[in-house]
Amino acid sequence: MTDNQPAPDGVLRLINGYWATGVLGAAATHSLFTHLENGAETADELATRADIAERGAQTLLDGLVSLGLVALHAGRYRNTPEASAYLVEGKPASLSSFAKLKLKHMGALVALPDVVRAGGPVTDPTTEVADNPHWEEVVPAIAAQSVPAATIAAEVLGLADAGEVSILDVGGGSGIYSAIWLEANPAARSTQLDWEPINAIARRLLAERGVADRFTCIDGDFHTTDFGTAKYDIALYSHIAHQEGPEGNVEVFTRLRNALKPGGAVVICDYVVDDDRSGPAFPLIFASEMLLKSKQGGTWRQSDYRDWLVKAGFEDVSFHSAPPATLVVAR
Template identity: 25%
Template structure:
């Protein structure tokens, strides 16, 4: 009987199970500021161990783990940053994403511990008032995500032609990062960041730092209840729609359509699901993040958002990827 026993390797399953270990390697890599240290000078494990006051053997094993997850390269016992770490994880660089990584560690990671319970308790359209909004959508959280949003702002400016537009209404614009990227890329473009008062206060700081206060204004308010600001020909909804339920989103799109001039545009940007709802991987998993935060809705695919836009009155609707895994939908009046 044993000679017919089929033996399979569990390696693929084990690698899936230890995904959290890879995340912890990334978190410590950022916390220890190893990318910044190696940006200044490539080093051996022993040298880094002395610099960081860590046991030399522990340091060597940790650095090897950084190599296998794609954060470092090793040659002749010398460690150096990969291009990925050099671009995104060297503190002080323009698109440093250490704040985003810290957000995953401190805000997102703990939520997933009770995913089974969250799945059982989540109800579509309901939001738990005990979950404070500022944990995920408040000013501090927005600041952590600023550089990632800024990167998307520059990428969006390359993906779409804004030369014929005068002003963007950046709805739920957080720190104003998307508006900053768009405005710096289009010298004739102005922007209005419309968000909760505590968020636009933070936005004003980033806008002033970028020396764009003459072209980007901020308006505090609740976009689900208050009238939208006037005088815009592009409305931007970046990482916003899953924060609200379907009815709220449809009402907001209708308000946008009414305010837009002829040939004006509405842009939805975010981790939009592909038609089969099996990709991009980040977007599929982020649906569970929505559930863990007890958001009233989860990420949708293009066909759903297209139907909402059509209901609002939009006619020509385009869909594309502009910064993997981020998708955009551009609808014209």
């Protein structure tokens, strides 16, 4: 290797990136971050609490140190602040269930070369149907991803002081936005439009959080279900735009505009890329997920959202950071 030649470490780390998914998923499966948070500090202590082999515990700890999720000081291990916030079970924004879920999805990437050649899925996606039993696992697992963005959106909207507002959550999934927003504003009411099995999951979450009395559901597909006219003060469209093409998004935004009362706002949360597609990093790489799973979706630019919303009848469009997502607010 010459003085000017870079070392291969970074490329090798990326080539073997599935190790990170595997180590993180296995650690979450055995609740290692939770045990670390609760005082286990060595491989043997973790092995005992997690009921796994000490060699297995040490291997996972080594991997987590490599990933920057666990710190080692004087022979003792502890969670980094990032792991403590997002990987300890029971915390509001815990992604531990999502880490376990992604461990099962790694095999799908084998098809990516063929999908790239074809420009989309080479087999019909089988998950996007109402009666798929996988929703019971997927919907709760991904709910925590929306906790930071939902909290930021409530602040951007001034929701706590907004009084008796009505909210429409299109494709609301777990209902996590409604839960956080109804907690922030005791006078607010929310309606979620989603498939019946998913609405059932949302009703459970809202009941657990004590706000189910101000939460109602409409069972249906948002592509075909009427949103109503001038019924809502706020409409939410979170992590759906990336599954739709330009024409589909303009059509939905137009219907949302019609569903809003005068002065109402639509809130879109999604992985948005810069207009020159130079960043941010997470939304850029997320595009491969859409290529694998959708026929016309993608990670869209800020200019795309602005153009679509203006076509739909909105006049004021603003963007707010909610890493790794972006909030788009239009009135």
